[in-house]
Amino acid sequence: MSVFRSRPALRWLVPAAAAVVVIGGGAAAGTIVASADPSLPERSAAQLLVDVxxxxxxxxxxxxxxxxxxxxxALPGVTSGAGGAELMxxxxxxxxxxxxxxxxDKAxxxxxxxxxxxDVIRNGSDVWLWRSTDSSATHVKLPADKNGADRTPSALPSGLPSTPQEAADAALAAIDPTTAVTTTxxxxxxxxxxxxLVLSPRDTASLVGQVRLAIDAEQHVPLGVDVYAKGANDPAVRVAFQQISFTVPDAEQFTFNPPPGTKVTEPSAGDIAKEREKAITPEARKAQQQATEGTKVVxxxxxxxxxxxxxAGDDAKTGPAGEAAGQLDAIVGSLPKTSGAWGSGxxxxxxxxxxxxxxxxxxLVGAVAPEKLYEAAGK
Structure with missing residues (x-):
């Protein structure tokens, strides 16, 4: 498995941790321990990048x-309640x-x-999504594209923790002249x-201090990723293996048999397409187009x-969009007010x-101090 090869079946695993890294460019508290031991042959940052x-x-x-x-x-409707607890x-x-x-095709x-x-199980062209909370399972048969490769539906669930591999891919993709790459x-x-392997922003205006990747000395795959805020001694985000074996799992791990009493849904490719089309209302399309047209990176x-x-407008005040807008208003209203030559907010x-x-x-969002946001708001 090449770590930079596309893995559509696992793409939905990219987590909050990877998102933080991209924006910048406990249970596992003792998982990653840097020390002088074990005694490993020296390898440069360039060699480690090639290894990965x-x-x-x-x-x-x-x-x-x-x-x-x-x-x-604390954010209203986000950091409270049952759903908020999971999000938090x-x-x-x-x-x-x-x-x-x-x-x-087996994950x-x-x-x-x-x-x-x-659980999400991929076994060849079969994909299962199983939730024990409501004893439900969804089974999707992936169609093959014109090249014979299976296509994984893009609407698989999000919000799950990333594997270190996926978080590391995102971090390494951010390497450019603005990043210093060293080893420790x-x-x-x-x-x-x-x-x-340590990635550090060259620009001190970034709130990210460094991203540390622990790379297996034998297999050369990332075992853990730590993201540190500037000046912090402890990571703000960590994704790491607590236990790992490089033995190929038994085939039975990818065979799913719904437990008795499970409600099984088996939508066809056409059903999925129809549901996706219904979910994207004309109002949602218009809002998405407006947001895309007004998006830029400073x-x-x-x-x-x-x-x-x-x-903006009436489309943002009705239906699901209206509910979301109402929740956003509550969140925004709970935040401190600020103003400047750029306006107020x-x-x-x-x-x-x-x-x-x-x-x-x-x-305006960035891995930067508020002053950088005010500067961008004035442009």
């Missing part, structure tokens, strides 16, 4: 833990998942939630010897700022990113 790009494994299985502490304030675990808590991989992820378990001491991750690299427009700050919602309907 050329890594190939036939299969693995293990337990992944994602932890986060972004220092977000992505930004101020811990998530655990078990993973199995035996090739591009399984089991998210171990507080209230139950959610050896590390132990899930009981395995590893090297540490700056580059780790200090770039994304600028977008909020939906509300500010959200955390350890790794800042967001500015202006009164004239713009949203």
């Amino acid at each position: 790009q050329n890594a190939k494994v036939d299969g693995f299985s293990g337990t992944v833990v994602q932890t986060a502490d972004l220092g977000l304030p 675990k992505l930004v101020a808590g811990s998530n655990t998942a078990r993973v199995w991989y035996a090739g591009e 399984r992820v089991a998210l171990m939630g507080t209230l139950g378990e959610t 001491g050896a590390a132990k991750v899930a009981g395995r010897d590893a090297y540490e 700056g580059q690299g780790w200090t770039s700022v994304l600028v977008a427009k909020l939906p 509300h500010l959200l700050t955390s350890a790794l990113f800042s967001a500015l919602i202006t009164d004239d309907g713009r949203v």
Whole structure:
């Protein structure tokens, strides 16, 4: 398995951790331990990058833990309630998942939630989504495209913790002239010897201090990713294996038999397309088009700022869009007011990113201090 090869069946695993890295350019608290031991042959940052790009494994299985502490304030409807509790675990808590991989068409992820378990299983052209909380299962038969390759539906669930591999892919993709790449001491991750590759923003205006990748000394695949805020001693986001085996999992791990009493739904490709079409209303299409037209990026690299427009007009006040707009208004109203030559609005700050919602309907987000957002808002 090449770590940079496209893995559509697992693409939905890219998590909050990877998102934080992209914006910038506990249970697992003791998982990654840097030290002088084990004694590994020296390897340069360039050599480690080549190792990661050329890594190939036939299969693995293990337990992944994602932890986060972004220092977000309490947000109405987001950080409270049952749904909010699960969401908060992505930004101020811990998530655990078990993973199995035996090739591009054999993969399984089991998210171990507080209230139950959610599994996604890919076995050839068969994809199963199973939720223990409501004893439901969805079975999708993937059609083959014109090249004979299976296509995975893009509407698979999100919000699950990333594998270190996916988080590392996102981090490495961010390497450009704005990034300093170095190495540090050896590390132990899930009981395995590893090297540490360190990515640091050259621009000190970034809130990201560094991203550390622990790379397995033998298999050359990422075992853990830590994202540090500037000046912090502890990671704000960590995605790491607690346990891993590079033995190819048994085929039975990818065979799913619904437990008795499970409600099974088997939509056809046409059913999925129809539901997707129904979900995208003309109002939603219009709002999406308006948002795309009004989106731009100010700056580059780790200090770039994304600028977008909020939906406006009557379309943003009715139906599901209206409900979302109402929730957004409640969130924005709870944030501190701020103003300047650029105008006025509300500010959200955390350890790794800042967001500015202006009164004239713009949203500015970046892994930067508020001053950078104000500067971008004035352009």
